[in-house]
Amino acid sequence: EAGVAQSPRYKIIEKRQSVAFWCNPISGHATLYWYQQILGQGPKLLIQFQNNGVVDDSQLPKDRFSAERLKGVDSTLKIQPAKLEDSAVYLCASSEGTSDEQYFGPGTRLTVT
Amino acid sequence: AQSVAQPEDQVNVAEGNPLTVKCTYSVSGNPYLFWYVQYPNRGLQFLLKYITGDNLVKGSYGFEAEFNKSQTSFHLKKPSALVSDSALYFCAVRDRNYGQNFVFGPGTRLSVLP
Numbered sequence: 001e002a003g004v005a006q007s008p009r010y011k012i013i014e015k016r017q018s019v020a021f022w023c024n025p026i027s028g029h030a031t032l033y034w035y036q037q038i039l040g041q042g043p044k045l046l047i048q049f050q051n052n053g054v055v056d057d058s059q060l061p062k063d064r065f066s067a068e069r070l071k072g073v074d075s076t077l078k079i080q081p082a083k084l085e086d087s088a089v090y091l092c093a094s095s096e097g098t099s100d101e102q103y104f105g106p107g108t109r110l111t112v113t
Numbered sequence: 114a115q116s117v118a119q120p121e122d123q124v125n126v127a128e129g130n131p132l133t134v135k136c137t138y139s140v141s142g143n144p145y146l147f148w149y150v151q152y153p154n155r156g157l158q159f160l161l162k163y164i165t166g167d168n169l170v171k172g173s174y175g176f177e178a179e180f181n182k183s184q185t186s187f188h189l190k191k192p193s194a195l196v197s198d199s200a201l202y203f204c205a206v207r208d209r210n211y212g213q214n215f216v217f218g219p220g221t222r223l224s225v226l227p
Binding site: 035043048056059091093099102103107 | 117145147149155156157158159162164203205207209214215216217218219220
């Protein structure tokens with residue numbers, strides 16, 4: 001079975017620029033998560049989708065971050081404009097349901113200069 | 114709001130010795146509890162979970178964890194450590210009764226010395 005796919009793997013941008021990340025979850029997984037992992041910290045949940053609906057985005061900085069999951073399959077996370085403190089690894093994960101184990105993608109390492 | 118504490122940033126253990134990585138949590142209701150491992154240059158991988166039932170949960174690679182409701186703990190254990198167990202370990206919790214937010218702890222780096 002194919003795992004969670006993410007692209008790009010690495011991205012370097014200047015502050016105030018915009019960036020987008022893409023995630024394709026495991027086929028059939030209804031729940032999709034986006035996390036931000038800053039170096040030396042645990043992953044922080046940004047947004048959780050159940051099918052194509054948002055169930056939790058309480059920690060998403062909505063003035064600059066946005067996410068969508070069209071058709072309940074793949075998802076994009078966008079940052080516009082980026083700040084220096086957005087430098088982190090952005091992880092996508094999927095699971096069958098909200099109490100099930102999550103399968104993580106390799107992540108996108110974002111550096112904002 | 115739920116929270117997770119992993120009181121040790123680093124745990125060192127000799128190969129062949131038992132290991133314990135500690136985790137305590139705080140939730141308003143009843144918890145779902147998870148352990149994940151992150152090997153260098155690899156993604157997070159699921160180890161085990163507690164949903165309900167037996168307090169001792171067995172998982173991948175010989176790891177197990179014990180749910181202790183009175184102490185609000187979910188410590189990860191392995192009877193005999195391997196050098197290949199060296200990695201970053203994360204405990205995570207979700208409150209099954211209130212909201213959907215999934216919270217990870219800060220992580221504990223395990224080093225198994227040959």
